[in-house]
Amino acid sequence: MLRKLLLSSAIALALTACGERPATDTAMPDSTAALPAQAANPLLSASTLPFQAPPFDRIRDTDYQPAIEEGMRQHLAEIRAIADNPEPPTFANTIEAMERAGALLTRASLAFEAMTSAHTNPTLQAAEEVLAPKLAGHSDAIHLDPALFARIRFLYEQRDTLGLTEEQKTLVEHRYNQFVRAGALLSETDKAELRQLNAEESSLTTAFGAKLLAATNAGAVLVTERARLDGLDDGTIDAAAEAARAAGRQGWLLELQNTTLQPQMAALKDRSLREELLAASMNRAARGDANDTRATIQRLAQLRARKAQLLGFDNYAAYAIANQMAGRPEVALKLLNDTVPAATARARAELAKIQAVVDQQGGGFTAGAADWDFYAEQVRKAEYDLDEAEVRKYFELDRVLKDGVFFAAHELYGITVSERHDLPVYHPDVRVFDVFDADGSQLAVFYLDPFKRPSKRGGAWMGNFVEQDGLAGTIPVIYNVENYTKPAPGQPALLSYDEVTTLFHEFGHALHGLFSKTTYPSISGTNVPRDFVEFPSQFNERWALYPQVFANYAKHYLTGEPMPQALADKVNRARTFNQGYATTEYLAASLLDLAWHMLPAGGGVQDVDAFEKQALAKYGIDLAAVPPRYRSNYFNHVWGGGYAAGYYAYFGAEVLDHDAFDWFEQNGGLTRENGRIFREKILSIGHSRDLARAYREFRGKDPSVEPLLEFRGLK
Numbered sequence: 001m002l003r004k005l006l007l008s009s010a011i012a013l014a015l016t017a018c019g020e021r022p023a024t025d026t027a028m029p030d031s032t033a034a035l036p037a038q039a040a041n042p043l044l045s046a047s048t049l050p051f052q053a054p055p056f057d058r059i060r061d062t063d064y065q066p067a068i069e070e071g072m073r074q075h076l077a078e079i080r081a082i083a084d085n086p087e088p089p090t091f092a093n094t095i096e097a098m099e100r101a102g103a104l105l106t107r108a109s110l111a112f113e114a115m116t117s118a119h120t121n122p123t124l125q126a127a128e129e130v131l132a133p134k135l136a137g138h139s140d141a142i143h144l145d146p147a148l149f150a151r152i153r154f155l156y157e158q159r160d161t162l163g164l165t166e167e168q169k170t171l172v173e174h175r176y177n178q179f180v181r182a183g184a185l186l187s188e189t190d191k192a193e194l195r196q197l198n199a200e201e202s203s204l205t206t207a208f209g210a211k212l213l214a215a216t217n218a219g220a221v222l223v224t225e226r227a228r229l230d231g232l233d234d235g236t237i238d239a240a241a242e243a244a245r246a247a248g249r250q251g252w253l254l255e256l257q258n259t260t261l262q263p264q265m266a267a268l269k270d271r272s273l274r275e276e277l278l279a280a281s282m283n284r285a286a287r288g289d290a291n292d293t294r295a296t297i298q299r300l301a302q303l304r305a306r307k308a309q310l311l312g313f314d315n316y317a318a319y320a321i322a323n324q325m326a327g328r329p330e331v332a333l334k335l336l337n338d339t340v341p342a343a344t345a346r347a348r349a350e351l352a353k354i355q356a357v358v359d360q361q362g363g364g365f366t367a368g369a370a371d372w373d374f375y376a377e378q379v380r381k382a383e384y385d386l387d388e389a390e391v392r393k394y395f396e397l398d399r400v401l402k403d404g405v406f407f408a409a410h411e412l413y414g415i416t417v418s419e420r421h422d423l424p425v426y427h428p429d430v431r432v433f434d435v436f437d438a439d440g441s442q443l444a445v446f447y448l449d450p451f452k453r454p455s456k457r458g459g460a461w462m463g464n465f466v467e468q469d470g471l472a473g474t475i476p477v478i479y480n481v482e483n484y485t486k487p488a489p490g491q492p493a494l495l496s497y498d499e500v501t502t503l504f505h506e507f508g509h510a511l512h513g514l515f516s517k518t519t520y521p522s523i524s525g526t527n528v529p530r531d532f533v534e535f536p537s538q539f540n541e542r543w544a545l546y547p548q549v550f551a552n553y554a555k556h557y558l559t560g561e562p563m564p565q566a567l568a569d570k571v572n573r574a575r576t577f578n579q580g581y582a583t584t585e586y587l588a589a590s591l592l593d594l595a596w597h598m599l600p601a602g603g604g605v606q607d608v609d610a611f612e613k614q615a616l617a618k619y620g621i622d623l624a625a626v627p628p629r630y631r632s633n634y635f636n637h638v639w640g641g642g643y644a645a646g647y648y649a650y651f652g653a654e655v656l657d658h659d660a661f662d663w664f665e666q667n668g669g670l671t672r673e674n675g676r677i678f679r680e681k682i683l684s685i686g687h688s689r690d691l692a693r694a695y696r697e698f699r700g701k702d703p704s705v706e707p708l709l710e711f712r713g714l715k
């Protein structure tokens with residue numbers, strides 16, 4: 001659920017924040033002439049390949065930075081011309097002109113973002129470091145331009161009298177809100193305070209990240225007797241020995257992962273070592289030393305509350321959620337709160353089974369968080385008896401892709417996919433496909449980059465090289481990146497069930513991108529709020545287990561025999577395993593995030609640990625055996641990353657996806673007619689209208705959390 005992020009790099013965020021998008025398909029002869037040394041830089045002009053696919057055979061690593069810098073320069077000049085236009089503001093000469101601006105910056109940044117994530121190297125990393133602050137400054141320069149804002153404000157105030165379409169009106173509102181949220185309406189004094197708060201927030205956020213990294217490294221647990229490692233596999237033990245050597249220490253070093261529970265705890269037989277590891281994890285940045293993050297958290301919470309107050313909101317969560325689908329923190333809070341009873345009840349039932357195993361083995365202790373995974377693993381084996389290696393033989397990558405993922409999309413939406421070999425790729429593993437609509441017209445170009453390699457970051461994601469843009473007439477050029485283990489030459493790539501789900505998930509994002517039919521690029525495709533963006537992708541995962549789809553792809557890689565029913569049943573049942581724990585730890589962290597960010601300005605927290613304890617008790621989610629997925633002192637999503645008051649978003653999107661799937665099931669499941677309705681009302685609209693209303697119109701009612709509870713086995 002929580003492992004996949006979309007467009008997560010700083011570059012992409014900067015882009016989204018200032019909204020540059022692909023515009024007209026014009027070459028830039030003047031600027032090219034102005035840069036003779038870069039005359040051969042292929043990024044400086046629009047690609048002449050089909051659908052403007054990036055010319056990876058000609059782009060050099062050193063081409064990105066100068067192209068992006070030149071792109072910023074051109075974009076600012078275009079924005080300047082819009083702001084200084086002597087004509088009175090119109091939708092066309094202001095809002096639409098902004099949509100057309102920044103073509104070079106968008107083109108170069110989208111390709112750069114793809115490379116720094118999927119195939120990076122020291123040259124690209126160095127360029128990234130240089131560009132990040134420049135892109136942030138570029139965004140400020142646009143948002144703090146008073147002449148530009150005056151035009152946007154005029155159009156916003158007149159929006160009901162200008163004869164705008166719904167999409168145009170929505171876009172005017174987006175632009176206006178974007179500028180207001182950046183402080184455009186404030187007095188000069190308040191703007192100065194806001195800038196100062198922003199600067200302080202940025203440095204505290206960086207400081208939090210640095211302290212947490214140091215604290216996590218320092219929190220590693222050193223083991224000096226090999227016997228204590230009993231239960232770990234040889235690979236893990238070797239890695240621990242290597243980690244100790246690298247740190248100049250004797251023995252085995254168990255390094256901490258980012259979440260509360262540590263993976264070794266599922267295998268370690270030595271209970272005292274499991275407890276030592278858990279304590280090291282939970283208190284990693286709360287030891288009263290130089291790496292203690294608690295003072296940083298206190299100040300961050302306070303300054304965010306003040307920032308929200310300056311911008312006219314009750315608290316920071318209200319500010320952060322105002323432009324999300326939930327709209328208000330109370331809505332997000334209710335969603336989480338409503339799930340607490342079912343999740344904790346299920347977690348308690350799971351704990352009872354764990355305790356039964358402990359007692360059966362004469363353990364003589366009460367099972368706690370440190371024991372959970374160790375005994376849950378035994379419960380899993382006893383209850384599901386699922387042989388992972390056997391399951392993989394039925395999930396061969398190419399078959400899952402064509403007979404599963406593409407098949408489901410064909411049945412639902414009528415699209416067909418065919419591989420092409422003429423477009424240049426950035427790595428030999430990358431495959432390229434044309435995607436056609438039912439009437440034979442081309443919808444998109446789709447790249448798949450399936451395998452792990454050292455130049456690729458972890459996880460799986462989707463992105464665009466070219467976005468759907470009704471103004472420029474471009475169709476989307478989309479990529480999916482996965483991290484599957486590359487088989488030896490001549491061997492098939494066999495996936496786990498989790499990896500199968502990921503393939504469906506990322507292609508769900510791709511469908512959201514390729515069905516887009518908006519006029520304006522800044523609101524096309526997946527340019528939607530965070531608590532909506534994971535909806536189409538998580539929804540698409542649901543087809544993986546759908547009988548008609550599953551039977552079509554789950555076939556033995558050698559014999560082509562379908563998966564035996566008994567094994568398929570086990571795969572199906574195993575999905576609800578341990579969901580009480582997983583849901584409870586997630587809810588606890590999400591509620592902590594909201595509790596911190598719903599503090600009023602001036603209401604500083606004196607004691608971080610006491611505040612956390614009270615908040616968890618208040619929401620009835622203070623189970624000793626199920627600590628939050630992240631405690632406050634190492635909750636990097638909200639203090640070091642971009643998820644402040646936003647950790648709930650995964651769950652918000654998940655409610656939608658199960659609720660939507662419920663609608664499909666009630667209406668005959670996998671049918672072309674159901675697909676047509678979903679495509680028309682959800683997948684094609686980008687953010688061109690109010691999404692809560694669009695969902696209501698699709699579903700005939702507001703989303704309900706019940707189908708999610710059922711799917712997770714919490715009912």
Ligand SMILES: [Zn+2]
Pocket residue numbers: 004005006505509534537
């Ligand atoms: Zn996703």
